[in-house]
Amino acid sequence: MKVRFVLFVLFSLLFSIPIHAIEKQIFLHCSEYEDQWTKDNRSLSNTPVATHDGQKICIYSEKELENVHLRVRDAQGNVVFAQHVSSILGCYVFHIEYMGDEQLTLIVESGTVCYEGDFSL
Numbered sequence: 001m002k003v004r005f006v007l008f009v010l011f012s013l014l015f016s017i018p019i020h021a022i023e024k025q026i027f028l029h030c031s032e033y034e035d036q037w038t039k040d041n042r043s044l045s046n047t048p049v050a051t052h053d054g055q056k057i058c059i060y061s062e063k064e065l066e067n068v069h070l071r072v073r074d075a076q077g078n079v080v081f082a083q084h085v086s087s088i089l090g091c092y093v094f095h096i097e098y099m100g101d102e103q104l105t106l107i108v109e110s111g112t113v114c115y116e117g118d119f120s121l
Helices: 002-016
Strands: 024-026 049-053 056-073 079-095 103-110 113-120
Touching: 024 113, 049 113
Parallel strands: none
Antiparallel strands: 024 049, 049 056, 056 079, 056 103, 103 113
16 A cells, blocks of 8 residues: 555655756847857846747846847848837747758847847757
């Protein structure tokens, strides 16, 4: 009886652990501050954070970004993805249809501020 209980507890713990996808961070730098990465350690960040898990790209922003233009370019400068979003607050997710393995650049433009970050799938 004790063995069954122990096995039940172990299997319950095994199946209750959520399995999450591994998101890789895209380090964004701001065009206003040349040659400086926008690493922000404050509790309420002013800069957006971007991650990707394969072709799924997430942009997290604790401050509302209005009139946002999103673009993803490949190494040759070709636009792979382009979209206009009226506002981003919290998490915004989009998918790109790109199968290559070369370096890509994410560009997030909001008003006069432009954030860029390089990543590969």
